[in-house]
Amino acid sequence: MKVWLATTDGALETVLGRVLGPSAPTLRTFGEPAALGAALDREVPDLVVLDARAPESGILEVAPRVRVHPLGPSVVLLALCDAPGTAATLLSEGVDDVTTSVAPAVLADRLLVCERRHVERAALAERRGAGRDAASALRDVVAHLPDYIVTVDRAERIVFTSRGGPAGEPEELVGTRAIDHLAPEQRDKVRTSFAAALATGQVQSYEAGSHGLPWSVRVVPVHHGGEVVGVTLIASDLTERRRMEAQLRRTDRIAALGTLAAGLAHEINNPLGYVMLNLTYLQRRCGEALAADPAVAWLRDAHGRLESTLEGVERIRRIVHDLRVFSRGDDGPLGSVDVVAVLDSAVNVLEGAIRHRARLVRSYAEAPFTWGNQARLAQVFVNVLLNAVQALPEGGPELGEITVSAEADARGRAVVTIADTGAGIAPEVLGRIFDPFFTTKATGVGTGLGLWICERILAELGGEIAVASEPGRGTRVTVVLPAVRTPGASSSPPVSARA
Numbered sequence: 001m002k003v004w005l006a007t008t009d010g011a012l013e014t015v016l017g018r019v020l021g022p023s024a025p026t027l028r029t030f031g032e033p034a035a036l037g038a039a040l041d042r043e044v045p046d047l048v049v050l051d052a053r054a055p056e057s058g059i060l061e062v063a064p065r066v067r068v069h070p071l072g073p074s075v076v077l078l079a080l081c082d083a084p085g086t087a088a089t090l091l092s093e094g095v096d097d098v099t100t101s102v103a104p105a106v107l108a109d110r111l112l113v114c115e116r117r118h119v120e121r122a123a124l125a126e127r128r129g130a131g132r133d134a135a136s137a138l139r140d141v142v143a144h145l146p147d148y149i150v151t152v153d154r155a156e157r158i159v160f161t162s163r164g165g166p167a168g169e170p171e172e173l174v175g176t177r178a179i180d181h182l183a184p185e186q187r188d189k190v191r192t193s194f195a196a197a198l199a200t201g202q203v204q205s206y207e208a209g210s211h212g213l214p215w216s217v218r219v220v221p222v223h224h225g226g227e228v229v230g231v232t233l234i235a236s237d238l239t240e241r242r243r244m245e246a247q248l249r250r251t252d253r254i255a256a257l258g259t260l261a262a263g264l265a266h267e268i269n270n271p272l273g274y275v276m277l278n279l280t281y282l283q284r285r286c287g288e289a290l291a292a293d294p295a296v297a298w299l300r301d302a303h304g305r306l307e308s309t310l311e312g313v314e315r316i317r318r319i320v321h322d323l324r325v326f327s328r329g330d331d332g333p334l335g336s337v338d339v340v341a342v343l344d345s346a347v348n349v350l351e352g353a354i355r356h357r358a359r360l361v362r363s364y365a366e367a368p369f370t371w372g373n374q375a376r377l378a379q380v381f382v383n384v385l386l387n388a389v390q391a392l393p394e395g396g397p398e399l400g401e402i403t404v405s406a407e408a409d410a411r412g413r414a415v416v417t418i419a420d421t422g423a424g425i426a427p428e429v430l431g432r433i434f435d436p437f438f439t440t441k442a443t444g445v446g447t448g449l450g451l452w453i454c455e456r457i458l459a460e461l462g463g464e465i466a467v468a469s470e471p472g473r474g475t476r477v478t479v480v481l482p483a484v485r486t487p488g489a490s491s492s493p494p495v496s497a498r499a
């Protein structure tokens with residue numbers, strides 16, 4: 001314990017030194033209280049002993065100074081006095097303890113009491129400091145919440161507010177009437193819900209529009225000692241929720257369209273089967289008749305027309321087939337999947353869209369089969385291809401290039417790369433492109449779900465997706481899929497013939 005003594009009495013210093021014992025080398029003596037007061041600017045002791053026995057001791061100036069010292073909330077002041085009636089004055093000036101005797105035994109007792117008081121004060125100061133830290137951290141957290149929080153008392157005066165406003169900082173608003181800070185059209189609703197929460201003790205909730213934004217408002221009663229002493233109003237901005245709801249509705253619509261497309265494709269597929277059979281039969285018979293009598297002009301004409309009709313029907317068959325693959329969704333069969341065939345199928349579906357914006361380069365090497373669901377995998381490739389298409393300006397195939405390649409890597413995994421020479425992705429955006437609902441596209445063009453879905457599907461299939469991009473030059477998306485052990489042992493047919 002650091003003890004400072006202010007006295008001109010050398011004998012007192014000796015007595016105190018003896019009482020404190022040899023283990024108290026921290027005793028420091030100042031001749032005048034003023035000198036002790038000056039030292040306080042640099043250091044703070046634990047206990048100050050002031051000799052107030054001389055009438056002009058000057059300790060009445062020093063005592064308050066010690067008491068209000070910002071670093072010294074735990075300093076204990078012990079005063080020595082001999083004039084009757086002085087104790088009350090000293091205590092009122094901030095002295096903690098007074099003794100009229102300098103007998104060693106008495107001093108030892110007083111020092112013990114003072115030391116105990118110092119320890120208690122230090123612990124209390126520490127707890128208060130920690131409490132202050134926690135409270136200010138909490139205030140910081142609340143101030144940065146997206147929600148607006150304000151607590152009022154029964155007279156609707158602000159007790160706490162998480163944010164300031166045009167009328168001032170949060171602290172400046174405390175004590176003012178909450179209603180006065182609201183737009184006139186909000187006042188009635190807020191006042192009614194305050195009154196209802198105060199009267200019933202029940203949470204009140206409603207939705208309102210303010211500053212052109214949708215808000216959800218909850219008014220929660222504040223209870224203290226069994227009574228409702230006020231209410232807390234929590235207003236949350238609903239813009240983001242509304243946007244997500246709209247996007248989910250759109251995704252639902254897309255899913256419904258997928259189901260519809262699957263049904264249509266199924267219905268078209270059956271008649272298409274016999275149309276193709278019959279056309280093939282007719283074309284064969286025409287060919288035979290033509291071989292027997294090559295001079296018949298109408299036969300030659302019919303044979304040619306049947307051939308181009310068959311080509312057209314074959315194209316319809318491929319489209320219908322690809323449509324079925326994409327709309328089958330989760331319930332498609334699980335099995336070993338020909339990655340290249342699925343990729344090619346995705347390219348076919350988007351061929352028309354690609355043609356308007358880019359040359360298409362396909363580069364397929366041998367790639368292993370992977371295990372999974374071909375419809376889900378097709379969804380991955382279509383999403384990535386669509387992004388590539390959308391990254392290029394419309395205006396003709398000479399404007400850009402989309403390269404689609406498939407191969408096996410050194411570990412035997414299937415690697416599919418879809419690269420475009422489009423706008424590219426800014427580095428500050430690259431880290432967010434897999435976030436759900438992150439899009440840089442106009443409303444109605446992108447939902448920001450494409451890559452998020454791709455990543456989830458690939459995670460299920462044990463695969464990975466990586467995107468590398470150079471703004472202004474293009475983007476390269478690489479999808480890696482594990483190989484199944486027995487390539488070719490497919491339990492589901494390949495989706496389409498390779499180009």
Ligand SMILES: Nc1ncnc2c1ncn2[C@@H]1O[C@H](COP(=O)(O)OP(=O)(O)OP(=O)(O)O)[C@@H](O)[C@H]1O
Binds near residue numbers: 420
């Ligand atoms: N090939 C690419 N070229 C340039 N930017 C891309 C490319 N692929 C993705 N991006 C960027 O990543 C964002 C997120 O892509 P994602 O496919 O998840 O959503 P989206 O295409 O915006 O919308 P959605 O796919 O749901 O219609 C895009 O908005 C775009 O900014």
Ligand SMILES: [Mg+2]
Binds near residue numbers: 383387446451
């Ligand atoms: Mg997309």
